[in-house]
Amino acid sequence: MNEYDEQIYRIVAAIPRGKVATYGQIAFLTGCPGRSRMVGRALSHAPAARKLPCHRVVNHAGRTAPGWDEQRPRLERERIRFNPNGMVDLDRHLWDVAFLPQTSNPEEPL
């Protein structure tokens, strides 16, 4: 695994229970905004041994990953709400790390 993937995994591991993050958000936190596709790829290849909460990552619209039917039940198990259209209610559950003070380092796990 390369350093960039490691960085992504660290950030994903820091997503709190009951919250979700978007691929773009994570790409931004790695210092490489615009690389959301790379985030998706890294997560799709994430080793199971890491036991990452990758179900807490959705796309910018709140849609869950295509072809992964277990993601939604997992989210609902943490009391995350879905809109009638099948999207995560981002207004309610989006990880608000972007609003943290600058003094905190989002790349450090909590």
Next chain:
DNA sequence: AGGTTGACTCACC
């Protein structure tokens, strides 16, 4: 080497 493919996003309709 060059075309295709994605767990994506944005700007427009």
Next chain:
DNA sequence: TGGTGAGCCAACC
């Protein structure tokens, strides 16, 4: 809301 098209970039034919 939802569709489309362009930009994106590493992995994979």
